[in-house]
Amino acid sequence: MRMAPTFLVVPLLAAAALSGCTIDRSEPIALPPAPTGLERFYDQRPEWQSCADFGGADDTFAPNAECARIEVPVDYADPGGPTAKIALSRVRASGKKIGSLLLNPGGPGVSGLTMTGVGSGTPLAERFDRIGFDPRGVGASQPVIACLTPREADAERAEPPTDNDPAGIAAAEADNRDYAGRCAERTGTDFLEHVGTREVVQDMDVVRAVLGDPKLSYLGYSYGTRLGAAYAEKFPDRVRALVLDAAVDPASDPVAESLRQAAGFQLAFDGYAAQCTEDPECPLGTDRAAAVARFRALVDPLAERPAATTDTRGLSYGDAITGVQQALYTDDLWQVLTLGLDELRDGRGDTLLQLADMYDGRREDGSYDNTQDAFNAIRCVDDPRITDPAVAGRQDTEFRIAAPFLDDGRGTGAAPLELCAAWPVPNSGNPHRIDPPGLPKTVVVSTTEDPATPYQAGVELAAQLDAALITYRGNRHTVALVAGVQCVDRAVVEYLVNLTEPAPGLTC
Incomplete structure (x- = not known):
């Protein structure tokens, strides 16, 4: 069970010094009354x-x-x-x-x-x-919010992708139910309902x-x-x-948002590929039109065999995709992405693993912050659930069309229901x-x-x-x-x- 990156921690880069802005328009000191009972x-x-x-x-x-x-x-x-x-x-x-x-x-x-x-x-x-x-x-x-232990999080990240056949869909949905159950047990449903x-x-x-x-x-x-x-x-x-x-x-509803985001990441990948393929040493080659195919040729083998890393975990397929998406959030990281893909071409995965660790909140000592567990819990109470398998299948098909660089070729027109369909508390928000x-x-x-x-x-x-x-x-x-x-x-x-x-x- 892997969630595609959605939103990102802001890199705190130093801003240039600004001048001016001297007018004081402070509000009156009096505060609005507190709501009754609070x-x-x-x-x-x-x-x-x-x-x-x-x-x-x-x-x-x-x-x-x-x-x-x-x-x-x-x-x-x-x-x-x-x-x-x-x-x-x-x-x-x-x-x-x-x-x-x-x-x-x-x-x-x-x-x-x-x-x-x-x-x-x-x-x-x-x-x-x-x-x-x-x-x-x-x-x-x-x-x-707590769902997975560090050992469990590492194991989840190492899982290979599943096929979208009936057995693969059943296995993915069982994983989602297991994850949701751990969140309920370790956080408590009374709190999960109000996050x-x-x-x-x-x-x-x-x-x-x-x-x-x-x-x-x-x-x-x-x-x-x-x-x-x-x-x-x-x-x-x-x-x-x-x-x-x-x-x-x-x-924007969750389906429209995910498809809009898929198109956004494809646009970022295309921008990266256009810049990279101008260099004769680009790991995606020099033909921009072939960049997606070259990228898939680099990452697809990881589904069967992780790349070697100095960290004994190795680079899994899921971590490679997460690391690439992390780098696509800003062109400041495009050079790092090139380094990661160069390493992958040589059978190594250290840089992409570091990028995935950055996204997933894994620290050097092997512990995690709770960003990913909190992301899942908040998203699942904020938005309506997709519980119709037909909708899930259409979404998966359209996602692959919108972002071909993320298409692993396992699409069948069917797809597992996402994590939130198994969430143990109701949603409290709806698009409007x-x-x-x-x-x-x-x-x-x-x-x-x-x-x-x-x-x-x-x-x-x-x-x-x-x-x-x-x-x-x-x-x-x-x-x-x-x-x-x-x-x-x-x-x-x-x-x-x-x-x-x-x-x-x-x-x-």
Whole structure:
């Protein structure tokens, strides 16, 4: 049971220094009243401390970061029931403060505690406390979503692909039921039922209040755009500023989203292949039209025999595909991908295995963060399930057509039902268009050749929010303040600090 990569942790690249942005438009100090029955959660104050006990000993946190946990109800309909703790990180504003800027890298299931480095060297660092957070069930928040042990995760990654014949479909669906059962046993269904976007946006409002902000300023990437849009829908009167980069369209159903993403990854692969095949040493050859066939010739044998690695695990077929997709998230990794494919041509798989480990959250000591388990759990409560075998078969067929570089040749017109069909708790979200009344002007950033959240999704989200759209022409997933693109960064900083709308039709 392997899930195709969907959204990605944001690479925290240093942004270029920006100037200007000196107007203070702080909101009044008075906070909105807490919802009835939730006063004790809204009235708490974080106790900030060292981040060492939050996973900060490896110097991944920004300098001067401090961490805390706050309490929230597991079920907002039962505020007197069990509670969870949300992990927060903070880097204080260095100058005259507007308020807090809440940051989320996406996923779903990715830790956000190290996000406080975003905006370093810009006026955001002067004017905002930059706040990272781990959504409920994720990272340093408590409790955590837990499904597989490290040994089980390694074993799952090593599994060869199954044929889409009746026996293979039955085996894949049995694996899904087994995985779902382990999640239910190790996490608990009472908590699993309440880890979705519906609850996280309510947690975000508690975070806003405990930080002392009358309205929310927020920068979210990838799945973080879904959180931002859902917050805007539920609390439009509590929004000061939203920047949503690499958008998820809230109206897109899971099948349409997966096919749109398949086409996005094919576009990224084609872009990589066009660049690589210009080099006579390209592992895909020099004929761009033959690049997919050459790629399949490299990876298909792994289904029968993993490639050798210095790590005794070897490179499985599934890890090779995951590693390639990891590298396709940004053209910054295309040279690394070439190295990995060169190694594979020589029968070795170290670089692609490292890329797969990066995606799957495997640490050098063999332990894992809980990104993948959290991704599965959150996705399965956020979206409706595909329970019709005919729909699953059509989706598989159309996915292979949309992304031929990912087609292993095992398609039959039938396919196993995906993991969420076996999930032990009901979904709490459904695709729908949003139209938040009274929402102030917001900003959506969308990249023309984004593989994971294709450009059109940003266009559609901007239309639903009546947001300003910034278009970036490039090959990457997420750009604002993480890629050094000053045209984008200046507009985003000016908006967040001064609430100045980007120029209409801004394209960078």
